[in-house]
Each structure stands twice: as structure tokens, then as C-alpha cells.
Amino acid sequence: MTNFSIKTETIAIRPFKDQKPGTSGLRKTVKHFQSPHYLETFIQSIFNSLPTLKGSTLVLGGDGRYFNREAIQIILGMATANQVGKIILGQSGILSTPAASQLITDYNALGGIILSASHNAGGKAGDFGVKFDTANGGPAPEKLTNSIYQIASHLTSYKIAHLAHVSLDQLGHYQYGDMSVEIIDSVKNYSTLMGSIFNFGRIATLLTSDDFSMCFDAMNAVTGPYAISILEDQLGAPKGTVIRGRPLPDFGGKHPDPNLAHAKQLVATMYQTENTPHFGAASDGDGDRNMIMGDHFFVTPSDSLAILAANAHLIPAYSKGIKGVARSMPTSAAVDKVAKKMGINCFETPTGWKFFSNLLDADQITLCGEESFGTGSNHVNEKDGLWAVLFWLNILAERKISVKNIVLQHWQEYGRNYYTRHDYENIPVDAANTLFNHLYQHLETLPKQQFGDYTISDADDFRYEDPIDQSISEKQGIRILFDNDARIIFRLSGTGTEGATLRVYIEKYVTNNNQFEIETQTALAPLIKIATHIADIKQQINRDEPTVIT
Ligand code: G1P
Numbered sequence: 082m083t084n085f086s087i088k089t090e091t092i093a094i095r096p097f098k099d100q101k102p103g104t105s106g107l108r109k110t111v112k113h114f115q116s117p118h119y120l121e122t123f124i125q126s127i128f129n130s131l132p133t134l135k136g137s138t139l140v141l142g143g144d145g146r147y148f149n150r151e152a153i154q155i156i157l158g159m160a161t162a163n164q165v166g167k168i169i170l171g172q173s174g175i176l177s178t179p180a181a182s183q184l185i186t187d188y189n190a191l192g193g194i195i196l197s198a199s200h201n202a203g204g205k206a207g208d209f210g211v212k213f214d215t216a217n218g219g220p221a222p223e224k225l226t227n228s229i230y231q232i233a234s235h236l237t238s239y240k241i242a243h244l245a246h247v248s249l250d251q252l253g254h255y256q257y258g259d260m261s262v263e264i265i266d267s268v269k270n271y272s273t274l275m276g277s278i279f280n281f282g283r284i285a286t287l288l289t290s291d292d293f294s295m296c297f298d299a300m301n302a303v304t305g306p307y308a309i310s311i312l313e314d315q316l317g318a319p320k321g322t323v324i325r326g327r328p329l330p331d332f333g334g335k336h337p338d339p340n341l342a343h344a345k346q347l348v349a350t351m352y353q354t355e356n357t358p359h360f361g362a363a364s365d366g367d368g369d370r371n372m373i374m375g376d377h378f379f380v381t382p383s384d385s386l387a388i389l390a391a392n393a394h395l396i397p398a399y400s401k402g403i404k405g406v407a408r409s410m411p412t413s414a415a416v417d418k419v420a421k422k423m424g425i426n427c428f429e430t431p432t433g434w435k436f437f438s439n440l441l442d443a444d445q446i447t448l449c450g451e452e453s454f455g456t457g458s459n460h461v462n463e464k465d466g467l468w469a470v471l472f473w474l475n476i477l478a479e480r481k482i483s484v485k486n487i488v489l490q491h492w493q494e495y496g497r498n499y500y501t502r503h504d505y506e507n508i509p510v511d512a513a514n515t516l517f518n519h520l521y522q523h524l525e526t527l528p529k530q531q532f533g534d535y536t537i538s539d540a541d542d543f544r545y546e547d548p549i550d551q552s553i554s555e556k557q558g559i560r561i562l563f564d565n566d567a568r569i570i571f572r573l574s575g576t577g578t579e580g581a582t583l584r585v586y587i588e589k590y591v592t593n594n595n596q597f598e599i600e601t602q603t604a605l606a607p608l609i610k611i612a613t614h615i616a617d618i619k620q621q622i623n624r625d626e627p628t629v630i631t
């Protein structure tokens with residue numbers, strides 16, 4: 082092993098005041114991140130927030146988007162200069178978010194730096210992001226992200242070593258001064274973990290059977306290598322089952338966001354008239370989201386979470402029962418119904434995975450998820466796209482009925498939560514603030530107001546007290562609750578990089594069998610109208626239609 086000599090420098094800078102992490106790490110345009118000292122400031126601020134950094138192990142990798150490799154070179158130089166002991170680096174700089182999370186705990190690391198802007202567009206004109214996960218493999222809690230932000234706002238210098246360009250592609254051990262770098266296979270640990278959770282034998286039988294076919298859209302993002310290795314190489318699905326499997330720095334110019342709006346190729350395949358696959362799935366930029374489809378059928382993420390919970394007994398790792406479940410506040414209450422029947426707790430948390438971490442660590446929950454195409458379990462402290470796909474495959478292998486029938490039977494047993502999310506993207510920040518101020522002012526006047534069949538029972542601004550550490554998170558979205566279990570939620574996105582994005586979440590609950598197969602937007606039309614009216618959307622932001630409907 083060569084020991085490369087190093088020369089460390091301290092660079093004086095002016096602090097950056099805009100490094101406040103959002104729902105999931107710091108996200109800015111690539112251009113913003115490339116401006117002098119910007120990335121370095123955020124990394125140094127992470128390092129300064131970790132009292133036990135010296136001599137520690139950190140995991141490093143990203144979703145392969147534009148600037149991933151350059152950022153890794155910079156971070157390696159800064160880690161050496163800041164006396165990090167060891168870096169576990171995904172080969173070619175590639176690690177999916179769930180795989181990185183697992184490696185943090187596998188290697189007893191102090192944490193991990195994940196380079197990703199998730200489902201945001203990539204490429205030179207796209208977005209970049211940096212997330213920090215702590216020793217439990219979970220996203221940094223608010224206390225830590227606030228401290229990183231404070232440090233960045235006052236930082237006047239950072240330390241960097243000029244390493245000879247590190248080759249990221251060759252597996253092996255490298256030594257830079259006192260710091261070692263281990264370049265590891267990005268997929269191996271993860272696929273072993275999946276094999277320990279699911280019944281790979283049963284799934285392999287399904288995937289190799291003549292009566293079954295699936296299409297997995299990796300969206301030219303990080304899940305490609307994981308999905309090819311597990312689904313095709315290990316479980317025997319025919320070559321070509323994984324489409325768009327090669328991670329590209331610009332994701333092929335498309336949004337790597339697995340939903341009906343952005344996974345167009347998969348949707349077209351699942352709605353084609355001939356040779357329609359029985360099962361369709363997609364994952365996002367960094368591999369933590371998933372979309373599930375059947376032949377001419379779309380499963381909403383909220384329903385998917387409920388169905389996973391209701392069928393968990395079929396999966397080896399969860400066959401002894403699940404402890405509890407959690408969903409983010411805007412996620413539909415479908416999983417609540419399952420939890421109630423099973424007699425387990427169901428927690429309602431603010432949006433963002435970090436709020437699940439404490440519950441997972443305290444063994445209060447086994448499964449959790451969000452309406453934004455994210456589901457996960459206690460196997461890692463992040464949401465996990467491919468895990469959800471394997472979960473569905475395992476259910477299909479056991480139950481031997483179609484995706485659609487699984488969902489229909491679920492609704493028959495628990496009722497159906499019709500659900501949609503309307504996004505108004507890139508609206509002026511001022512207009513968004515005015516809309517919310519207007520809503521806050523009217524909040525108290527809403528209860529008891531009646532709109533057609535719907536009467537408002539309660540309206541509040543969601544506030545969460547963490548049941549484990551009692552930390553408080555305020556202003557997590559406006560909730561309007563109706564008598565008949567219907568809900569409308571308004572919140573602003575915390576992951577965008579331009580302007581503001583208004584998210585409107587609309588839900589209604591039905592138990593009548595003959596009301597189960599209405600088109601979602603039609604079923605929710607009256608509530609959509611009420612939402613538009615209450616927030617005065619057209620007037621406030623001057624938009625007639627949402628930009629994305631999921
Ligand atoms: C969005 C989703 C949220 C998810 C986050 C990161 O955040 O709504 O559920 O945890 O991306 O994937 P938002 O932009 O709404 O703040």
C-alpha cells in the first residue's frame with residue numbers, strides 16, 4: 082500500500098449565510114455549489130460540529146450526479162486535513178442513500194457524507210446536495226443541522242490537503258498521511274442484507290417463472306447497479322428487466338423522480354396493451370424512493386405502506402410481528418387503519434425521514450413511510466427504494482395474485498383512502514409567504530364551516546413533540562380536518578432550490594365497495610375545489626393549475 086504524502090493548507094474565507102439544510106440536507110444548484118469555497122464551507126462546518134471527528138471513520142459516496150467525483154476529491158482532501166482516521170468510499174464514488182446508511186452501522190462509523198439532491202434534476206444546470214447521516218445511519222437531526230448552519234454562518238477558514246488525484250474506481254486500501262481510504266464494492270453489503278430480510282428463493286422462483294414479468298426503471302440513477310446485481314444477476318430475472326440501469330451524471334436529462342409525472346417510460350410500459358409486465362417499479366436519484374405499479378394499475382405510496390404493514394408476516398425478517406408503524410403527517414391514514422386492527426402504535430411525524438430515526442432507534446416502530454414515494458424499516462435508518470420493491474416481490478411470490486387484486490382486497494378489508502398531492506412549483510417566495518399568512522390568519526375561523534358534504538372539524542398548524550427526546554418541531558404544515566375523515570394539508574417544500582413550492586395534499590376515506598374504483602382526481606374533485614378556495618390559490622399565486630399531480 083502506497084502512503085501518499087500530503088501538504089495541508091488553511092484557507093481564509095468569508096462565511097456563507099445560506100447554508101441552512103432543508104428537509105433532507107443542503108440542496109443548491111450545481112453552479113451554487115461550485116462557487117469558490119461553497120462546498121468546502123459546508124463540509125468544514127459538518128466536521129466542526131463533530132467533537133469526536135479526529136481518528137474517526139466516515140462513509141462517503143453519492144448518487145453519481147454531475148460534480149459527484151469532483152466533490153469527493155475535495156472532501157477526501159478536507160478529511161485528511163481534519164485528521165479523519167478512515168474513509169469508506171463507494172467504488173467510483175457511488176453509494177445509494179440506503180446503502181450508505183447501512184455501511185455507517187456496518188463499519189461503526191461516526192457518520193456518512195452522502196452527495197445527492199435525490200430526485201432533483203442533475204447535470205451541469207441541475208442540482209447538487211450534501212446530506213450528513215449520523216452513527217445510527219439516520220439523517221442528521223434538526224439539532225445537528227442547525228448547529229452546522231450556525232457554524233457555516235460564522236466560518237472564517239477551512240483546512241484542506243492537496244492529495245494527488247485519488248483514483249475512485251479501483252477497489253482497495255490507500256493511505257494519505259494518517260488517513261486511510263478503503264474503496265469498497267458499492268453493492269455487496271447491501272445485497273447481503275436484502276438476502277437476510279427476504280425469501281430470495283421464493284422471489285427467484287417468481288422472477289424466473291414464465292407466468293411473471295417485471296420492469297424496473299432505475300431512471301439512469303444510482304439504483305441501476307444495485308437492481309441489476311440483485312434482480313438480474315442474483316435472482317435470475319431476465320436481462321433487460323432493469324431499464325435505464327446505467328447511472329448518468331445528468332440522469333439522461335430527465336428528473337429521476339419515480340412518480341406518474343416523471344417515470345413516463347415505465348407508466349407507458351405498464352399501460353401498454355400487449356405483453357404488459359405483471360409488476361412495475363422505479364427508484365429515484367439516490368435510491369431511497371420507490372414507485373409500485375401493476376398491470377394497468379398504480380399503487381399510491383400511502384397505500385403501499387399500509388399494504389406492506391398488513392402483509393409483513395409473509396416476510397422472513399418481519400414474520401414474528403411488527404412493533405409499530407409511522408407515517409409523515411401529510412401521508413394518508415391508510416396505514417393507521419392497519420395499525421389499529423393489529424393493535425400496534427401508529428405515529429404521525431413531520432415530513433422528512435429524520436423524524437423516524439428516534440422511533441426506529443427506540444424500537445418503537447418497524448415500518449415507516451411517506452406519501453412522497455418513500456418507505457423503509459428498521460433494517461436501515463433511511464428510506465429504501467429497492468427494499469420496498471423486494472418486499473412487494475416477496476408478497477407477490479407468497480400470495481400469487483396480481484398487484485391490483487392485492488390492493489382491491491386491502492381496500493375491502495380496511496376501506497380506501499383516496500389520495501392526491503398537487504404541487505405548485507417555482508412560485509415567488511413572497512407570494513407563498515402571503516398565502517400562508519392569509520391561511521394562518523383564517524385558521525381559527527375554519528372549524529364548523531361547511532362546504533357541500535364536508536364540514537371542517539379542526540384546523541391547526543402541525544406541531545410535533547418527539548416522543549423519544551421531547552424535541553419540538555413547529556410549523557410543519559397546515560392541517561384542515563373534516564368530519565368524515567377527509568383532510569387537506571398545505572405546506573411548503575423544504576427541498577427545492579428555486580423559488581417556493583406549495584404542496585397541497587388531499588385525502589378522503591370511503592368504505593363502500595362500489596366506491597373503490599373511481600378515478601382519483603374525480604373522487605377528490607370536491608375537496609380539491611375546497612382546498613383551492615380556502616387557500617385562495619388562484620388569487621394568491623396567480624396559477625390556475627398545479628405543475629405536478631401525484
Ligand atoms: C420532499 C418530500 C418528503 C421527503 C423529502 C426528501 O420534501 O415531500 O416527504 O422526505 O422530499 O426525499 P419537501 O420538498 O416536501 O420538503
Ligand code: ZN
Nearest residue numbers: 199200367369
Ligand atoms: Zn431520494
